[in-house]
Amino acid sequence: MTGFGLAATDYENVKFAVEIKSLNSKFLELNLKLPRAYSDKELLLRNVCSKDIERGKVNVSINIERSDDTQKGATINTKLLTKYYKQLEEINASLGAPNAANLLQTVLTFPEVITYTEEQADENEWNVLQETFLKALSNFNQFRADEGKVLRTDLELRIQNILDFFAEIDKLAPLRVPQVKARLLQFLEETVGKVNYDQNRLEQELIYYIDKLDITEEKTRLKSHCDYFMETLKSKDANGKKLGFISQEIGREINTMGAKANDAHIQQLVVGMKEELEKIKEQLLNVL
Template sequence: MIKSMTGYGVGSQENAKVKYTVEIKSLNSKFLELSIRLPKVVSDKELTLRGECSKLIERGKVNVMISSEYTDQTAKASSINAELLKKYYKQLKDIATEVGENSSTLFSLALNMPEVISNNDDEVDDEEGKVLMNAFYSAVEKFNTFRADEGNNLKEDLEKRVGFILTYLTEVEAVEGDRIPLIRERLSQYMEDAVGKENIDKNRFEQEIVFYIDKLDITEEKVRLRSHCNYFIKALNSEDSNGKKLGFISQEMGREINTLGSKANNAEIQQIVVRMKEELEKIKEQLLNVL
């Protein structure tokens, strides 16, 4: 079963305090190119999210966007340490009295002293962290479902393209029957015209013909190409199917098609080979988007 590298999924999760929404988009890439945008409040979760993306998404140019919405806006508001503020203010006031300075700005100064104001955005509790991760896993599930659906469409197209190549191979076999006799006849006529029929050494000529025709034989290429096509279909339908493996098989298919065309020495077969190459190029283009 293959999956597309193109995917999209959105998941959300909430509790009484906060709602997290995770959106995942991806395009094709040879490796995992991951971009994560998340609120500062959950920045400590980035490494965890990256690790999960590596396991669950594998490859692709992936954008993960996370947003938060607090049900109670005061839940993320800053808090003031009143006891510490009082302590700072008293110390500052005592010092101002001692040195005879104006104490009118001391409250503002005390308010800005270290740890008087704490921002709740700096950390989240475990419960809020679970809400985020559940939203993430929900988005990944929908994202992978999208990828699987796209993969089914790719699979159907790839099977069709390989089917075309096998059909063209059958056409090559239908044309090939007359190829060798025509080559033999053409060479015989060429020799007769060049040196005269009575001057041809028949035994030597037959040896050369056998040697030459053996180099033009395309039986092995046909067998290997059919084998590669069947293996491609088998790999396409296997549980561990992936774009890299299918890409390697398509390269082998290309080698056999190229050799078949170069050895054919027949205009009609070469025209069929051109159509094979067109289908193979379409297969390779589609494989760029297979996970």
């Protein structure tokens, strides 16, 4: 959900600049900074952003630069300043006080001596600003779309890596039963001898172990979850949260397979699958 969009437009003696930046967030957190003259347009701009930006901590900054500084700024009321200044001089003279060097500076702090002209919104300028804003928003969305293509390629690679590990586990899983049977036979022969153990009892124990080691259901569900993840990834809808839920289900199946592994090589493959899944979860923070 990280993104960046910038647009600038020169209109007569005014330059409009709009910058949009976003970071990851579970919800839409919009911080809008715009000139005071256009404060009444804030709700309109927020509505536009909420429709185009579903999630993320978004900062929108709108700046206006005017080449003609006489259109705004401070205005000095010379008549009022002169009146205050003469009154202070008369007071100083009557009191016999020396003429203060900072007398003028003191007068400038008096009420209404300096007034500030509020910048007025112009309809034509607003139209230009709105076009600039929409252009920045378009650049922002394009940035996110380009980043999304990279993320999609990476996520597809991670899922494929999990499936590759899964294929290796699928080959090794059936080999565990003969190994367990061989270990049990060796243990019985070493402890009670070949002719002193109950063959039926051995078969019962083998069935118990086979059931404990069986990961057929986990393999089926894992394959199904991975396929569903890939299918959802191809959708044009915003499915970041949905992909997060699917990745949690993938993690459950991987953990169960690891608990039932009873084989060092399979455990190593499970660790590899977990590593790929963690990378997927990190990347999903950037997916809408």
